[in-house]
Amino acid sequence: MFFPWEKPRREQETGNLLADTRIRAPFHRLMTLISGTAVAEKVLEECRRDIAELAKLGKKPGLAVVLVGDDPASRAYVRSKDKKCRDLGLHSVKLELPAETTQEELLAHVETLNRDPAIHGILVQSPPPKHIDEAAIVRAIDPAKDVDGFHPINVAKLALEDSSGFVPCTPLGCQRLLVDAGIETKGANVVVVGRSMIVGKPMALLLMAKGVGGDATVTVAHSRTKDLPAICRQADIIVAAIGRPEFIKAEHVKEGAVVIDVGINRVEAPGTEKGYKLVGDVAFAEVAPKCRAITPVPGGVGPMTIAMLMANTIKACQQAGA
Ligand SMILES: NC(=O)C1=CN([C@@H]2O[C@H](COP(=O)(O)OP(=O)(O)OC[C@H]3O[C@@H](n4cnc5c(N)ncnc54)[C@H](OP(=O)(O)O)[C@@H]3O)[C@@H](O)[C@H]2O)C=CC1
Numbered sequence: 001m002f003f004p005w006e007k008p009r010r011e012q013e014t015g016n017l018l019a020d021t022r023i024r025a026p027f028h029r030l031m032t033l034i035s036g037t038a039v040a041e042k043v044l045e046e047c048r049r050d051i052a053e054l055a056k057l058g059k060k061p062g063l064a065v066v067l068v069g070d071d072p073a074s075r076a077y078v079r080s081k082d083k084k085c086r087d088l089g090l091h092s093v094k095l096e097l098p099a100e101t102t103q104e105e106l107l108a109h110v111e112t113l114n115r116d117p118a119i120h121g122i123l124v125q126s127p128p129p130k131h132i133d134e135a136a137i138v139r140a141i142d143p144a145k146d147v148d149g150f151h152p153i154n155v156a157k158l159a160l161e162d163s164s165g166f167v168p169c170t171p172l173g174c175q176r177l178l179v180d181a182g183i184e185t186k187g188a189n190v191v192v193v194g195r196s197m198i199v200g201k202p203m204a205l206l207l208m209a210k211g212v213g214g215d216a217t218v219t220v221a222h223s224r225t226k227d228l229p230a231i232c233r234q235a236d237i238i239v240a241a242i243g244r245p246e247f248i249k250a251e252h253v254k255e256g257a258v259v260i261d262v263g264i265n266r267v268e269a270p271g272t273e274k275g276y277k278l279v280g281d282v283a284f285a286e287v288a289p290k291c292r293a294i295t296p297v298p299g300g301v302g303p304m305t306i307a308m309l310m311a312n313t314i315k316a317c318q319q320a321g322a
């Protein structure tokens with residue numbers, strides 16, 4: 001499996017412009033639609049190779065996904081993670097616990113999974129119900145099985161640029177999208193909008209780290225940022241992780257910028273089969289014509305998150321007992 005910061009052995013694999021669609025923008029400039037679905041498929045192909053290698057050693061990576069409560073969006077993610085594991089031939093355990101599950105019960109499940117040698121990765125779907133202390137749950141997960149990269153040990157390893165740790169799947173996927181699309185981060189002005197521990201903060205750390213997919217000059221914006229449009233207009237690359245539908249408008253974006261849209265928002269769509277549709281944190285229709293490259297929603301960062309989860313689980317298996 002190839003993590004951008006583990007270059008230079010795979011340097012030659014980067015830089016291939018992956019565009020499945022080219023749209024004519026004003027001034028006859030070409031805009032690249034970066035297909036997360038296509039890059040994810042490539043990552044999954046690398047995963048298949050690694051799984052075959054592990055099989056020769058009699059090892060099979062195993063992932064446990066724990067969901068507390070019945071949030072429909074969370075259920076959908078957990079289902080697709082489970083399905084992807086099965087597609088790849090990974091061992092997959094799906095624990096769907098009732099919303100009333102207590103902190104102690106959840107901790108007991110985590111402990112059992114920590115001790116289970118067939119499980120290499122543990123993910124507790126976020127956010128849990130309000131009565132659960134999420135930070136305590138994250139700390140209870142064995143850092144060597146923390147494929148979400150949320151445990152303090154793994155947060156520290158990311159800050160220290162120690163590649164033995166686990167990096168959160170979504171920022172890892174965003175970085176891989178940039179690298180695969182041949183977008184140079186070295187010296188680029190990047191504005192990350194959002195400072196959460198799951199996306200914004202680790203994204204900023206990855207982009208400022210040394211090496212391929214890093215070496216950027218990073219600004220992290222959030223709800224207290226003054227004049228966000230002016231800050232964003234400085235950016236060669238914008239990563240939007242805000243959680244507000246179509247929040248980033250044309251006024252935020254410089255001509256020729258690259259936009260990575262992390263947002264997944266369900267908005268009402270009367271008359272459609274499901275009654276809702278997914279939109280990003282970026283107003284795609286008005287922003288895309290200004291961009292050199294942009295990711296769509298769906299089909300952008302989302303599929304990459306799942307692919308990187310598989311990659312992290314394989315890494316956990318490779319490192320287990322190594
Ligand atoms: N594609 C994928 O795989 C994933 C997608 N997501 C999606 O990404 C988005 C962000 O998720 P997450 O990071 O968990 O969300 P959080 O709600 O944890 O964080 C949102 C961040 O955006 C900032 N923010 C909110 N409003 C504004 C504003 N008006 N101006 C500037 N900044 C603002 C917040 O600032 P402050 O800190 O000041 O509150 C916060 O830092 C969501 O749409 C989520 O669904 C998330 C995970 C994975």
Ligand SMILES: Nc1nc(=O)c2c([nH]1)NC[C@@H]1CN(c3ccc(C(=O)N[C@@H](CCC(=O)O)C(=O)O)cc3)C=[N+]21
Pocket residue numbers: 076077080123124125126127148169170264278297298299300301302303305306
């Ligand atoms: N501990 C934890 N780890 C996570 O990684 C985590 C989490 N909690 N909580 C919620 C967020 C969100 N998330 C997504 C994963 C895949 C898609 C995805 O595959 N999206 C598809 C669309 C899916 C659909 O159609 O519903 C796409 O964008 O194309 C989206 C969102 C992971 N998260």
